[in-house]
Amino acid sequence: MSVTHAPQTTDVLTRQDPxxxxxLLGELHRQSSTLQLIAAENFCSPAVLAALGxxxxxxxxxxxxxxxxxGGCEIVDxxxxxxxxxxxxxxxxxxxxxxxxxxxxxxLAAYAALLRPGDTxxxxxxxxGGHLTxxxxxxxxxxxxxxxxxxxxxxxxxxxxxxxRTLARTHRPKAIVCGSIAYPxxxxxxxxxxxxxxxxxxxxxxxxxxxxxxxxGAAPSPVPYADVVxxxxxxxxxxxxxxxxxxxxxxxxxVDRAVFPFTQGGAQMHTIAAKAVAFGEAATPAFxxxxxxxxxxxxxxxxxxxxxxxxxxxxxxDTHLVTADPAPLGVDGRTARGxxxxxxxxxxxxxxxxxxxxxxxxGTAAVTTQGMAEKEMERIAAxxxxxxxxxxxxxxxxxxxxDLVGGFPPYPA
Numbered sequence: 001m002s003v004t005h006a007p008q009t010t011d012v013l014t015r016q017d018p019x020x021x022x023x024l025l026g027e028l029h030r031q032s033s034t035l036q037l038i039a040a041e042n043f044c045s046p047a048v049l050a051a052l053g054x055x056x057x058x059x060x061x062x063x064x065x066x067x068x069x070x071g072g073c074e075i076v077d078x079x080x081x082x083x084x085x086x087x088x089x090x091x092x093x094x095x096x097x098x099x100x101x102x103x104x105x106x107x108l109a110a111y112a113a114l115l116r117p118g119d120t121x122x123x124x125x126x127x128x129g130g131h132l133t134x135x136x137x138x139x140x141x142x143x144x145x146x147x148x149x150x151x152x153x154x155x156x157x158x159x160x161x162x163x164x165r166t167l168a169r170t171h172r173p174k175a176i177v178c179g180s181i182a183y184p185x186x187x188x189x190x191x192x193x194x195x196x197x198x199x200x201x202x203x204x205x206x207x208x209x210x211x212x213x214x215x216x217g218a219a220p221s222p223v224p225y226a227d228v229v230x231x232x233x234x235x236x237x238x239x240x241x242x243x244x245x246x247x248x249x250x251x252x253x254x255v256d257r258a259v260f261p262f263t264q265g266g267a268q269m270h271t272i273a274a275k276a277v278a279f280g281e282a283a284t285p286a287f288x289x290x291x292x293x294x295x296x297x298x299x300x301x302x303x304x305x306x307x308x309x310x311x312x313x314x315x316x317x318d319t320h321l322v323t324a325d326p327a328p329l330g331v332d333g334r335t336a337r338g339x340x341x342x343x344x345x346x347x348x349x350x351x352x353x354x355x356x357x358x359x360x361x362x363g364t365a366a367v368t369t370q371g372m373a374e375k376e377m378e379r380i381a382a383x384x385x386x387x388x389x390x391x392x393x394x395x396x397x398x399x400x401x402x403d404l405v406g407g408f409p410p411y412p413a
Contacts, residue, residue, distance in 0.1 A: 028411075031043070031410060032405065032409055032410055032411070033344070033401075033402055033405060034344040034345070034346050034401060034405065035344060035345045035346060035367065035380065035401055035404070035405060036346055036366035036367065036410075037345060037346060037347040037362045037363060037364075037366070037367065037380075038346055038347055038348055038362075038363060038366070039181075039182075039209065039235075039320060039321050039347075039348065039361055039362060039363025039365070040181075040208075040209070040232075040234070040235050040348075040363065041234070041235070041363070041365070041366055042212075042234060042235060042236065042237075042238045042365045042366050042369055043238070043366055043369045043370070043410040043411070044234070044238055044239055044240060044274075044278065045238065045277070045278075045281060046411070047277045047281070048238075048239055048240055048274045048277050048278055048281075049274075051240075051270060051273040051274035051276075051277050052240055052270055052271065052274045053270070054270050054273060056075075056076060056079065056269040056270040056272075056273050057268075057269070057270035059072070059073065059075075059076050059269045060266050061073050061076050061077075061080075061266060061267050061269050062260065062261075062265055062266045062267070063260060064080070064256060064260070065077035065078075065080050065081050076269040076272075076273075079269060079272060079273045079276060080098065080099075080267070080269070080272050082276045083096075083098045083272050083273070083275045083276035083279060084096045084097075084098055086276055086279035086280055086283070087244060087246070087275075087279050088246075089283070090215055090279050090282055090283050091211075091214065091215065091221065091223050091229075091246055092221065092223055092224075093223050093229070093246035093247065093248075094247070094248045094249040094252070095246070095247050095248065095249055095251070095252035095255070096244060096245070096246050097109075097244060097245040097247075097255055097256055097259050098233075098242075098244045098272050098275050098276075099259050099260060099264065099267045099268075099272065100230075100242065100243030100244055100245060100259060100264070101242060101243060101264060101268065101271075102232070102241070102242060102243045103133075103206075103208040103230060103231065103232040103243045104131075104132070104133050104243070105243050105259075105263065105264065106230040106231065106232075106243035106244060106245050107131075107133040107141070107204075107206060107230045108133070108140060108141075108263050109230075109245060109255065109258040109259045109262070109263050109264075110204050110228045110230050110245060110255070110258070111141065111144075111145065111175075111204075112258035112262050112263055113228065113251065113254040113255045113257075113258035114174070114175055114202045114204070114227070114228065114251075114254070115145060115174055115175060115202075117144045117145065118144075118145065118146060119145055119146065119173075119174040119175070120145070120146045120147075120148060120171050120172070120173040120174055121135065121141075121145050121146070121147050121148070121173050121174065121175045121176070121177060122147075122148050122149075122150060122164070122167055122168055122171065122173040122175070122176045122177065122201070123135055123147055123148075123149060123150070123176070123177035123178075124149065124150060124151070124159070124177070124178070124179070124180050124183070125149025125150065125151050126149070126351065127149075127151070127351050127353065128149070128150075128151045128152045128180075128183075128351070128353045129152075129180035129181055129182035129183045129350070129351070129353070130149065130180060130181075131179070131180070131181050131206060131208075133206070134147065134149075134177055134179075134206070135147025135149060148167055148171050148173065150163050150164045150167055151163060151353065152183075152353045152354075154353070154354045156314065156315075157313045157314035157315070157353055158185060158314060159183070159185075159187070159188075161188070161191055164176075164191075164192070164195060165195050165198075168195050168196075168198070168199045168201065169198070169199060172199050172200070172201075173199065173201050174201060174202065175201055175202040175203070175204050176192060176195065176196045176199075176201045176202070176203050176204070177204045177205075177206055178192045178203070178204075178205055178206070178222070178226075179204075179205055179206025179207055179208065179209075179230075180206075180209070181208075181209065181350070181361075182313075182321065182323050182350040182351070182361055183321070184298075184302075184313060184314055184316070184317035184318065184319055184321040184322060184323055185314055185317070185318045185319070186210075186219060186220055186318045186319070187205075187210075187220075187222070189203075189205065189220060189221075189222045189224075189225035189226065190225055192205075192225065192226075193225040193226070196227075202227045202228070203225065203226045203227050203228075204226060204227065204228050204229075204230065205222035205225070205226035205228070205229045205230070206230050206231075207222050207229050207230065207231045208230065208231050208232040208235065208243075209235055209236070209319065209320070209321065210236070210319055210320075211229075211231035211232070211235070211236070211237055212235055212236025212237035212238060212282070212291060212294075212320075212365070213236055213291050213294065213295065213319060213320065215237060215279075215282040215283075215287065215291065216236075216282065216287050216288045216289075216290060216291020216292065216294075217288050217291065217292075218288075218291040218292045218294065218295050219291075219295075219318070219319060223246055227247065227248065227251060228245060228246070228247045228251060228255065229245065229246040229247065230243065230244075230245055231243065231244055231245075231246070232244075233275050233278055235320075235363075235365060236291065236294060236320050236365045237278060237282060238278060238281070238282070238287075238290075238365070238369065239274060239275050239277070239278025239279070239281075239282075240271050240274035240275060240278065241271075242268070242271050242272075242274075242275060244275065245259070290368060290369070293368050293373065294320045294364050294365055294368045295317075295318070295319060295320065296373075296374060297364040297367070297368050297372065297373065297374060297376075297377050298317045298319060298320050298321065298322055298363070298364045298377075299316060299317055300374045300377040300378060301322055301362065301364060301377040301380065301381055302316045302317045302322045302324075303316065304377060304378045304380075304381030304382070305322065305324050305381045305384070305385070306324075307381075308329075308381055308382065308384075308385035309328045309329055309385065310324040310325060310326050310328065310329065310360075310385070311324060311325040311327070311328060312324045313325070313352065313353070313359070320363045320364050320365050321361065321362075321363055322361070322362045322363070322364075323350055323352070323359055323360065323361050323362075324359055324360050324362070325352055325355070325357070325359040325360075326359065326360060326388050327357060329385065329388045329389050330389065330390075331388060332357045332358060333349040333350070333352075333357060333358035333359045333360050334349055334358055336360055336388045337349050337360065339387050339388055339390070339394070340360075340384060340387055340388065342394040343383075343387045343392070343394045343397035343398055343401065344394075344397065344398045344401035344402070345380075345383070345384055345387065345397075345401065347360055347361065347362045347363075348360070348361045348362075349361065364377070366410070367380070367408070369410065370405070370408035370409070370410050371408045372408050376404065376408070379404065380404075383397060383400055383401070
């Protein structure tokens with residue numbers, strides 16, 4: 001499960017721009033000497049990094065294979081077709097667009113393909129784990145569309161399906177969005193499909209977080225149910241930073257035109273090539289084992305944090321995500337995050353459903369890539385709780401973190 005071979009700053013960069021070379025090496029050291037528990041991050045493979053740093057970065061390729069606006073695209077056309085074919089095969093989709101620069105870009109294109117400004121959209125509310133593209137007034141989604149937010153049950157923390165159905169019948173949205181940045185349980189895509197059909201809405205699945213688990217067979221797939229699936233290619237999928245869209249053949253042309261020329265210009269061909277590498281890696285038995293270990297690690301981490309006194313949202317997790325309230329340990333989420341950062345444990349804050357304070361959001365994708373397993377999750381939970389309580393000073397905690405990650409380097413030499 002571990003990635004091998006350390007990425008090295010090239011000799012030419014060291015000679016030509018030693019200042020920047022030092023920055024790159026500094027970031028590699030940071031990643032290798034602290035615990036990466038941010039749920040949206042991972043360590044991509046050396047093969048993915050090689051594609052990102054390839055000569056394909058030089059090529060301008062507006063349009064699609066066989067229909068570019070620039071000459072000399074014969075080779076990059078092959079790369080993009082390979083990425084598309086691998087994505088379709090990996091996820092069982094009729095069509096894949098791999099040009100989106102990010103998950104947000106993919107969601108924007110999905111809305112552009114299916115909606116018009118002013119249309120009503122039903123999505124998970126931001127206080128309950130919805131993404132900025134699910135109706136934030138600071139985002140294009142909240143400015144251009146009329147979003148109605150559904151929530152989660154106050155006791156269980158699970159999506160309130162009765163509320164979803166009631167709101168859909170009341171507001172008759174043009175589209176329903178299912179997906180979250182902080183919901184740790186599997187989403188019932190069949191239920192959302194049923195509701196969407198009942199009110200005549202499109203179903204858009206924002207699967208940015210679980211899509212890597214889907215690839216590895218460790219989470220249910222939204223592809224058979226959603227009209228359009230938006231996702232990222234990093235996070236658990238362990239590819240380059242970027243986005244993709246999966247859909248049926250009936251929407252392929254509308255989706256493609258929404259990406260280019262409506263929302264984006266030239267495709268980033270080096271990133272598309274890196275996506276192709278990641279899709280190929282994700283189709284292997286080794287990746288399937290990795291995806292299942294990610295979930296196993298998250299479940300152990302969630303249980304161990306609960307044993308330490310934190311309140312774990314929904315009582316556990318089905319995915320790589322764990323969200324928890326550190327208030328029983330005497331601090332709020334922001335304070336806890338600051339203490340943990342000083343100790344070398346890097347994670348995020350998130351909104352807590354039906355609460356005025358913020359909690360902690362952790363993920364196990366990166367540490368699992370490093371080869372850590374259940375035993376290490378228990379150790380991380382104990383260290384995290386000790387730091388948050390103030391029982392373990394940051395200097396001592398950093399020593400323990402360095403000892404732990406020293407046995408699991410993300411890029412072994």
